[in-house]
Amino acid sequence: MASAELDGEKFDVVVLGTGLEESILASSIAEAGQTVLHIDKNPYYGGPNASFSLYQLFEWATSRRDFRQTPLVEILVNTGLSDTPTFVIDTEQPVKSEDNDAVQQLAQYATNPELLPQANRELQNMLQSSREYAIELAPKVALCRGQLVELLIDCGIGEYVQFKGIENNMLLHNGKLERVPESKEDVFASTSLSLIEKRKLMKLLTTMHASTEQFADLIEECKNEDFEQLLRSKFKLDGMLLDAVLYAVARVNGKVDAPEGCERVRKYVMSIGRYGRMAYLCGMYGGGSEIAQAFCRLCAVSGGTYILNQQVTDITCESDGYAIRFDDATVKARRVIMNPIYDLEARTNGTVVSRAICILDQPVLGEDTSAMLSYQSHSLVSLLYMTHATMAVPSGQSVIYAWTTGSLVDTKPLLIEALTRTIVNKGNPLLTVFIEVHELDTEHADSKGIITTCLPDPTIDMDSAVSSAYQKLAHHFSIKQ
Amino acid sequence: MEAAQEITSTFKILMVGDSNVGKSSILLRFTDDQFLPPEETSATIGVDFKVKMYDVDGKKYKLTIWDTAGQERFRTLTSSYYRGAQGVILVYDVSSRETFEHLSNWMEELNTYCSNNDVVKMVVGNKIDKEAERQVTRKEGAEYARKHQTLFLECSAKTKIGVQQAVEELVNKIVDTPSLWRKSSPNKGTVTVNDSVPSGLGSGCAC
Numbered sequence: 001m002a003s004a005e006l007d008g009e010k011f012d013v014v015v016l017g018t019g020l021e022e023s024i025l026a027s028s029i030a031e032a033g034q035t036v037l038h039i040d041k042n043p044y045y046g047g048p049n050a051s052f053s054l055y056q057l058f059e060w061a062t063s064r065r066d067f068r069q070t071p072l073v074e075i076l077v078n079t080g081l082s083d084t085p086t087f088v089i090d091t092e093q094p095v096k097s098e099d100n101d102a103v104q105q106l107a108q109y110a111t112n113p114e115l116l117p118q119a120n121r122e123l124q125n126m127l128q129s130s131r132e133y134a135i136e137l138a139p140k141v142a143l144c145r146g147q148l149v150e151l152l153i154d155c156g157i158g159e160y161v162q163f164k165g166i167e168n169n170m171l172l173h174n175g176k177l178e179r180v181p182e183s184k185e186d187v188f189a190s191t192s193l194s195l196i197e198k199r200k201l202m203k204l205l206t207t208m209h210a211s212t213e214q215f216a217d218l219i220e221e222c223k224n225e226d227f228e229q230l231l232r233s234k235f236k237l238d239g240m241l242l243d244a245v246l247y248a249v250a251r252v253n254g255k256v257d258a259p260e261g262c263e264r265v266r267k268y269v270m271s272i273g274r275y276g277r278m279a280y281l282c283g284m285y286g287g288g289s290e291i292a293q294a295f296c297r298l299c300a301v302s303g304g305t306y307i308l309n310q311q312v313t314d315i316t317c318e319s320d321g322y323a324i325r326f327d328d329a330t331v332k333a334r335r336v337i338m339n340p341i342y343d344l345e346a347r348t349n350g351t352v353v354s355r356a357i358c359i360l361d362q363p364v365l366g367e368d369t370s371a372m373l374s375y376q377s378h379s380l381v382s383l384l385y386m387t388h389a390t391m392a393v394p395s396g397q398s399v400i401y402a403w404t405t406g407s408l409v410d411t412k413p414l415l416i417e418a419l420t421r422t423i424v425n426k427g428n429p430l431l432t433v434f435i436e437v438h439e440l441d442t443e444h445a446d447s448k449g450i451i452t453t454c455l456p457d458p459t460i461d462m463d464s465a466v467s468s469a470y471q472k473l474a475h476h477f478s479i480k481q
Numbered sequence: 482m483e484a485a486q487e488i489t490s491t492f493k494i495l496m497v498g499d500s501n502v503g504k505s506s507i508l509l510r511f512t513d514d515q516f517l518p519p520e521e522t523s524a525t526i527g528v529d530f531k532v533k534m535y536d537v538d539g540k541k542y543k544l545t546i547w548d549t550a551g552q553e554r555f556r557t558l559t560s561s562y563y564r565g566a567q568g569v570i571l572v573y574d575v576s577s578r579e580t581f582e583h584l585s586n587w588m589e590e591l592n593t594y595c596s597n598n599d600v601v602k603m604v605v606g607n608k609i610d611k612e613a614e615r616q617v618t619r620k621e622g623a624e625y626a627r628k629h630q631t632l633f634l635e636c637s638a639k640t641k642i643g644v645q646q647a648v649e650e651l652v653n654k655i656v657d658t659p660s661l662w663r664k665s666s667p668n669k670g671t672v673t674v675n676d677s678v679p680s681g682l683g684s685g686c687a688c
Contacts, residue, residue: 002555002556045559045560131593142674149674152674153674153675153676158674158675159673159675160561161561161673162564162672162673163671163672163673164670164671164672165670275672275674276672281672281674285560285564290561293561293562294561296552296559297550297559297561297562300550300551301529301550305551305555306551306552306554306555306557307555307557308555308557389670391596
């Protein structure tokens with residue numbers, strides 16, 4: 001085992017998990033000159049931000065995943081969206097080493113054994129190009145002027161990651177897909193907006209793009225207002241325009257106060273034009289995982305040590321830090337940072353996100369493009385459409401991710417509705433995977449003084465991981481950004 | 482300066498191989514013509530990649546040669562390390578049979594992660610200055626390379642022998658394989674995040 005060589009070594013910080021937040025922390029700490037040992041229990045990078053080939057996805061679903069964090073996975077094979085799942089994987093079953101084929105293992109979870117041979121055939125077909133898929137567990141985009149992009153530039157690792165602009169931002173409104181106009185040019189060129197609507201939108205864009213001082217005045221002025229109310233009263237928005245700003249731009253889910261809403265719109269508007277006419281970028285080959293890996297490499301360049309596929313058996317507090325035990329070694333660290341799944345005592349805390357991954361036989365929204373979509377019903381559903389252009393799926397196919405807060409039993413109909421309205425008979429789902437992800441509580445880890453990271457949240461961009469990391473760096477390590 | 486002359490293409494070249502076979506030394510010898518005595522080198526810290534301009538037939542190519550950043554130690558190179566590479570230098574130490582035997586692991590990893598099947602590979606046996614301690618014959622190295630259809634050379638980063646030649650051969654082969662570096666469709670329109678304003682995209686600005 002790899003770790004035996006490290007027995008008895010001391011590190012300033014041991015980081016467990018290679019998700020985006022942990023990786024940002026590891027690289028910043030190593031860059032600040034501290035020694036870092038960075039470990040993942042899985043044989044791949046990315047933790048909850050991982051990106052998988054199809055085979056790896058099945059392997060994750062049947063055996064690799066943490067069953068506290070992801071207690072439920074349902075897989076539908078070539079049966080449309082509304083039928084009952086082909087496989088329901090809700091209990092942990094021991095992996096038999098001689099039976100390591102993920103598809104074989106899937107069979108154990110079949111809900112309708114008669115359909116199994118056909119499902120098996122479909123899966124085997126898709127598995128022939130398994131490696132042409134980069135399926136993300138928690139797909140996220142980057143705002144062109146968001147914190148993540150600034151951090152990549154500051155660290156000098158922009159070159160490590162390839163992005164593509166997300167050409168379309170769309171709103172599912174009254175059963176129709178509406179493109180959200182993004183720039184003044186877009187507003188002018190629009191044929192679907194009336195002259196009055198164009199004027200209202202121009203006013204909003206100009207106000208949100210104002211100088212820092214002017215914007216501060218606006219925030220001060222509206223500090224006690226509700227965001228939706230502000231859009232209605234100050235900008236006279238209603239109908240589709242109001243919904244577009246609320247859901248597709250500010251991505252409001254529930255009530256948001258006016259300053260927060262304005263900040264979100266400003267961030268979006270300021271992002272347009274930096275790398276083209278779009279506000280968002282998505283990473284090639286499964287963005288979150290690639291970006292986490294970029295930070296890991298940066299950490300390694302600064303002297304960080306990496307071990308994957310390494311189980312941690314125990315962490316104990318000692319007078320001057322922690323002893324971290326593996327099967328065949330013990331290392332010491334002054335501080336420990338970890339994803340809560342590394343704490344065997346952690347239980348779910350009630351915060352739940354449900355996600356759908358739908359692989360289609362056609363590029364339903366266009367071949368060489370990607371799109372961010374939103375669908376507001378009783379809760380906001382975010383959708384991300386990707387194709388071979390970002391190396392997410394083989395040529396000729398596409399993938400739509402959809403996610404929202406709440407348990408699968410409550411939100412599955414909503415996710416299906418959002419997916420169905422996006423696809424509108426332009427293609428057929430080959431494979432759909434529903435996942436329920438729970439946040440774990442950190443009480444036990446907190447009591448030991450261990451720093452814990454957050455799960456990818458339901459927001460669409462990666463900035464929450466960055467700001468969460470910044471807070472920890474400032475608070476625990478006096479590293480200021 | 483260099484920027485004034487037009488660069489035909491940029492090549493990403495990777496170093497892989499076991500720890501202590503001399504990957505960083507080969508890199509340093511090629512780019513800076515330096516060699517650090519063993520007491521001054523340790524496991525690679527601080528080297529990300531090095532850049533060198535290279536001319537072939539009057540055309541200028543920019544080579545970015547990437548080091549493993551020590552992530553080879555426990556075989557945890559990131560899959561993103563391999564992405565977009567046009568050339569790979571697989572290094573072993575002629576005075577360590579183990580490092581030669583491990584080439585197969587590296588070859589396997591390369592085949593898993595390198596997106597382009599045409600990627601040019603070169604097997605390099607380093608440390609031929611330690612002739613007395615040699616454990617892998619030149620013939621064995623050449624045989625292995627032939628079997629895996631890769632280029633092959635022996636060199637010594639310490640004495641300089643073969644280093645320049647190794648990189649030259651690799652680059653010439655890449656230049657001869659345009660499918661590797663002509664803008665292919667997946668890379669069309671990719672964005673690299675940096676501070677400069679992209680050209681030719683129009684302002685698209687909302688102001």
